[in-house]
Amino acid sequence: MSFNPVTHVLFDMDGLILNTEDLYTIAFQNITSRYGKEYTYDLKVKLMGSQSHETAETIITHLQLPLTPEEFMKETKSQFQSLFPNTQVLPGARRLIEHLHKKNIPIGLATSSSKESYDLKTGKHHQELFAMFPYKTLGTSDPEVKRGKPYPDIFLVAASKFPDKPSPSKCLVFEDAVNGVRAARAAGMQVVMVPDSRLDRKLTEEATLVLNSLEEFRPELFGLPPFDD
Structure with a gap:
């Protein structure tokens, strides 16, 4: 591949x-x-x-x-x-986020959650993990995000928050949902999908890469620094 x-x-x-x-x-x-x-x-x-x-x-x-x-x-x-x-952190997520943060790869959060919902999900146990995201786009609460996924709005807004304004083609999205994959592709971005095991695999075909878990992701496939171990 x-x-x-x-x-x-x-x-x-x-x-x-x-x-x-x-x-x-x-x-x-x-x-x-x-x-x-x-x-x-x-x-x-x-x-x-x-x-x-x-x-x-x-x-x-x-x-x-x-x-x-x-x-x-x-x-x-x-x-x-x-x-x-x-809430619980899913397998592989912490390792990947911490790795990208350590390697100074710009990372952003692009969630359809509202600010209130985001605070509920992250406030009790996960503040340290989500502090690694300097750029956060909370779709339901962000007036710039006019439409939810599968429209590309949230990913285009999220990318625009990076100071160096990268081209969409230079952004990689991680998603679990069909609508999220469609939104990322509509934004002109590659997308790694980690779908629910119950999802019909025919619905994953628009993703650039499909994994069973974030534990399987190899950063070097997309020109990112490999894991140290």
Whole structure:
């Protein structure tokens, strides 16, 4: 396999660095089950990477819930406050982030989470890890990000925050979601995908490289410094 060398790296957060996609599923199912509805994996795949209001509108419409988007988001907020402080870092994420940070590779965070949600997920256990990201784009709270994934907005905004303004072709994105991969490709970036094991592999074909875990990633494939060990 041959890949183009990159100089800058952008990371999604939910389902890639932290196990929050599992927690989103619990939260949404807790709400939809009260109305006799199931939050299915197929619906989840369509939503991953969406901004909060987009997610609320889609779930309400798809499952025909008797709620407004505002009411749904209020209920999810309560669920998140209970679930998100207990997030776990996924395999390989810490090692890769610490390695790139140590080697002075510019890295940025590009998550659809709101500022409030981000603080809940990272504040209790992971502040030191996320302090390694000098540039953060929190899509739901960032007025520059007009549209959620699969549109390219979040990655273009995130790349623009690097002081040297790299070309999209010099940015490598790490993602777990189909919508995130599509957003990165639409932005003109290469993307490494670490999908959920349940995902139909046909839906991963737009990714530049597909891995089972970040533990499998070899930085030198994209012209980045190799791991020291």
